Amino acid sequence: MPSFLNKNRPPVFCPGCTHERITSGLDNAFMDMGLAADKIAIVTDIGCSGLFDTFFNVHAFHGVHGRALTYATGLKMADPSLNVIVTMGDGGLGIGGAHVLAACRKNLDITLVILNNFNFGMTGGQFSATTPSNAVVGSEFLNQAEIPIDICSVAKSAGATYVSKCSGLDKALAGELVKAIQHKGFSVVETLGMCTGRYTKRNKLTPAVIDQMIEKQGVSGGVIEENQRPEYGELYRKLAREKTRFPEPLVVEKLFDLPHPQRQEIVILGSAGMRIVTAGEMVCSAGISAGMNVSIKNDYNITVLRGQSVSEILLSPEKIGYPGIESPTVVLALSDEGVARRKKIFGTLSPTTFVLKEKSVAIPETQAWVEEIDFKAFKIKKQDWALASLGVLAKKEIAINKEMLTFALNSRFNEKVFTLAMETVSKVLQY
Amino acid sequence: MTLVFMEGNEAVARGAIAAGCNFFAGYPITPATTIFNNMLKMLPPKDGICLQGEDEIASMGYCLGASMAGKKALTATSGPGISLYSEQVSFAIGSEIPLVIADVQRLGPSTGSATRGADSDIQFLRWGSTSGVPVIVLAPKDAQDCYELTVHAFNYAEEFRCPVFIASNKEIGMTKESFDMDDLDLPPLVERNLYSGDNYIPFEAAPDKAPDFLPIGGKTLVRQTSSTHGPDGYITIDPDVIAANQQRLRTKLHAARERISLYEEKIIPNTDTLVISYGITSRAVEDAANILGQEGKPVSHLSLKTLWPVSEQVLIDKAKNFKRIVVIEMNLGQYVNEIRRVLAGKQIDFYGQMNGVLISPAKIMEVIDNA
Numbered sequence: 107m108p109s110f111l112n113k114n115r116p117p118v119f120c121p122g123c124t125h126e127r128i129t130s131g132l133d134n135a136f137m138d139m140g141l142a143a144d145k146i147a148i149v150t151d152i153g154c155s156g157l158f159d160t161f162f163n164v165h166a167f168h169g170v171h172g173r174a175l176t177y178a179t180g181l182k183m184a185d186p187s188l189n190v191i192v193t194m195g196d197g198g199l200g201i202g203g204a205h206v207l208a209a210c211r212k213n214l215d216i217t218l219v220i221l222n223n224f225n226f227g228m229t230g231g232q233f234s235a236t237t238p239s240n241a242v243v244g245s246e247f248l249n250q251a252e253i254p255i256d257i258c259s260v261a262k263s264a265g266a267t268y269v270s271k272c273s274g275l276d277k278a279l280a281g282e283l284v285k286a287i288q289h290k291g292f293s294v295v296e297t298l299g300m301c302t303g304r305y306t307k308r309n310k311l312t313p314a315v316i317d318q319m320i321e322k323q324g325v326s327g328g329v330i331e332e333n334q335r336p337e338y339g340e341l342y343r344k345l346a347r348e349k350t351r352f353p354e355p356l357v358v359e360k361l362f363d364l365p366h367p368q369r370q371e372i373v374i375l376g377s378a379g380m381r382i383v384t385a386g387e388m389v390c391s392a393g394i395s396a397g398m399n400v401s402i403k404n405d406y407n408i409t410v411l412r413g414q415s416v417s418e419i420l421l422s423p424e425k426i427g428y429p430g431i432e433s434p435t436v437v438l439a440l441s442d443e444g445v446a447r448r449k450k451i452f453g454t455l456s457p458t459t460f461v462l463k464e465k466s467v468a469i470p471e472t473q474a475w476v477e478e479i480d481f482k483a484f485k486i487k488k489q490d491w492a493l494a495s496l497g498v499l500a501k502k503e504i505a506i507n508k509e510m511l512t513f514a515l516n517s518r519f520n521e522k523v524f525t526l527a528m529e530t531v532s533k534v535l536q537y
Numbered sequence: 538m539t540l541v542f543m544e545g546n547e548a549v550a551r552g553a554i555a556a557g558c559n560f561f562a563g564y565p566i567t568p569a570t571t572i573f574n575n576m577l578k579m580l581p582p583k584d585g586i587c588l589q590g591e592d593e594i595a596s597m598g599y600c601l602g603a604s605m606a607g608k609k610a611l612t613a614t615s616g617p618g619i620s621l622y623s624e625q626v627s628f629a630i631g632s633e634i635p636l637v638i639a640d641v642q643r644l645g646p647s648t649g650s651a652t653r654g655a656d657s658d659i660q661f662l663r664w665g666s667t668s669g670v671p672v673i674v675l676a677p678k679d680a681q682d683c684y685e686l687t688v689h690a691f692n693y694a695e696e697f698r699c700p701v702f703i704a705s706n707k708e709i710g711m712t713k714e715s716f717d718m719d720d721l722d723l724p725p726l727v728e729r730n731l732y733s734g735d736n737y738i739p740f741e742a743a744p745d746k747a748p749d750f751l752p753i754g755g756k757t758l759v760r761q762t763s764s765t766h767g768p769d770g771y772i773t774i775d776p777d778v779i780a781a782n783q784q785r786l787r788t789k790l791h792a793a794r795e796r797i798s799l800y801e802e803k804i805i806p807n808t809d810t811l812v813i814s815y816g817i818t819s820r821a822v823e824d825a826a827n828i829l830g831q832e833g834k835p836v837s838h839l840s841l842k843t844l845w846p847v848s849e850q851v852l853i854d855k856a857k858n859f860k861r862i863v864v865i866e867m868n869l870g871q872y873v874n875e876i877r878r879v880l881a882g883k884q885i886d887f888y889g890q891m892n893g894v895l896i897s898p899a900k901i902m903e904v905i906d907n908a
């Protein structure tokens with residue numbers, strides 16, 4: 107099988123740079139596996155290791171520092187038939203650490219070849235995430251205050267299903283790479299090598315020292331038994347295939363004619379847990395069923411189980427422009443928290459504004475038409491007060507009527523919930 | 538009559554599906570999360586792929602990889618996420634990777650307010666990448682626009698091979714409203730031009746066009762690179778090659794500027810004031826203009842949907858007969874700078890508001906009356 111190396115673009119590394127050996131190791135691995143060029147994508151990022159994509163006649167994707175694994179993920183998910191190989195230096199490893207961890211956890215079938223040469227070669231030999239504390243590098247004393255990371259043990263604990271560490275100068279490199287590429291799942295091969303242009307100028311690193319390091323750090327290469335699990339892409343596709351129902355948009359038909367359709371601005375002031383938003387959406391469905399245009403804005407806390415819950419609803423025979431509430435026609439005051447959130451509006455309400463206030467709720471001074479209701483006397487639980495208030499509106503034919511409300515509840519709830527809702531609403535309708 | 542009832546974010550997702558989007562990757566962030574939620578429901582039944590990245594940078598990276606493999610990709614975030622997207626956005630711009638990015642804006646700076654709206658990012662979207670290459674930014678005003686403009690956004694992304702932003706706003710994205718699906722005015726779908734010859738040069742293109750596309754993973758070998766490249770996709774230092782490519786990246790959008798200028802207008806004869814706005818604010822402007830009309834003090838208004846590239850000719854033509862221009866924005870003055878630049882010499886009054894609250898029609902009437 108012919109070489110995959112691009113004859114027109116031979117490697118341009120410093121003499122003695124281990125990257126050159128890894129380039130031919132990768133080429134040999136591809137040849138040994140008998141891969142087709144169009145089924146290989148080499149994904150690289152920045153630094154001397156980022157030149158790899160240019161040396162091969164395969165698909166190539168060269169991107170931003172440390173992000174190679176993110177492109178590789180998109181490529182592999184989009185085209186599972188590709189052999190996706192990422193080359194990354196110890197620089198990319200440091201800056202893209204989150205992506206390495208995520209790739210280990212995902213177990214997508216990608217091969218990550220880390221070219222660890224203990225420093226940033228291209229930018230002048232600064233310390234990286236793998237530089238020993240006692241090394242002499244281009245960062246003055248900074249590396250002395252940190253310790254290097256052992257990416258193989260990190261990868262293992264992050265869930266990588268295949269991890270190996272070897273010398274980039276090892277004759278067995280191609281074989282190591284073949285095993286990693288053939289592994290179905292995320293595989294990490296950390297190669298240790300010499301940056302002759304920078305690192306080995308001031309640090310005693312020889313092939314023999316690298317061999318000793320490999321021996322000492324003792325990562326038994328290959329399949330990590332305890333991490334074995336299905337490959338991400340296959341598992342994803344299996345799970346996704348089970349999702350067959352496309353969610354169609356909520357469509358509401360016009361069924362009712364209102365004698366005098368009028369713009370309504372409805373504010374529901376309540377608290378988390380009172381199903382304020384659901385009640386608001388019921389008003390909207392009811393409105394659409396009578397040919398109105400509707401909009402609803404909700405205001406609730408980021409911590410959804412606590413605090414105010416406020417819905418602002420517009421019903422309008424005309425298309426709705428500005429979606430804010432200017433002069434409410436209806437205010438449902440169902441909790442002190444909700445009222446506190448909009449206390450300024452009470453002073454602005456007109457005498458025709460209908461305010462329904464629950465007995466336990468205090469509201470500021472207002473000239474609006476206020477009615478009080480004691481939901482507790484109806485034995486209606488707090489979580490149903492908003493719904494029950496809609497019953498009051500329907501009974502008084504303010505903004506909605508009984509048919510509209512029944513339709514809205516029926517069309518949005520399943521039978522059981524609908525029956526319960528109607529029970530609640532009936533309590534106030536009979537009142 | 539039947540109406541659909543959905544929030545702007547759901548409409549973006551539905552627009553994307555209508556445009557043939559088959560890949561989404563995102564990271565949860567209020568107020569954009571429901572785009573992600575919707576795509577996660579909609580893509581699997583359509584054999585599309587929907588992923589959550591480990592962060593925003595990764596989500597963009599997934600999209601870029603998938604797009605280069607031929608997918609039509611969408612991502613969605615808000616201001617803090619756009620900050621993180623920036624390095625990948627630059628890549629997509631410079632290396633011509635089609636992609637649609639929905640920015641459901643919230644009140645900045647920084648993490649700002651997660652649930653308060655503002656048009657915070659209008660200049661950021663334009664200039665938040667290295668090199669200053671133009672981008673396309675579309676601003677919807679309501680849920681229906683979210684749907685329509687997302688389809689346009691995919692068309693532009695495919696045609697020009699570039700990221701296209703949808704500058705939505707919390708007040709649109711998270712507001713549910715009704716509209717009539719029959720009112721949707723959707724353009725015919727555009728797909729990226731696939732190369733059909735037998736000597737593919739990945740970045741070879743006419744001086745005002747995007748290069749033809751072939752996917753990574755296809756029979757023909759494809760190169761993609763974030764580095765300054767020649768047509769062959771390899772690094773170049775040849776000043777002429779660099780200059781030609783830089784120029785082409787601008788020209789491909791600027792040459793099409795008028796064609797991709799989307800806007801709505803209501804020009805009333807014999808009025809002397811033109812109110813220019815965009816996004817959610819333009820709805821309050823329309824209301825204000827209607828009320829002023831009823832009061833016998835009519836004004837005209839122009840609501841821009843394509844914000845970038847700046848529709849210079851549209852602005853010049855529309856403003857020609859007006860004595861006074863009033864610009865209203867939900868920030869303290871971002872796009873008004875473009876309008877001042879293009880309409881230099883005109884009287885241009887401005888009102889901006891950045892307090893997490895919508896600008897009301899009453900406020901706009903006051904500005905029009907007093908300014």
Ligand code: SF4
Binds near residue numbers: 119123125228303305
């Ligand atoms: S600087 Fe170091 S890593 Fe880069 S080519 Fe030279 S020896 Fe290799």
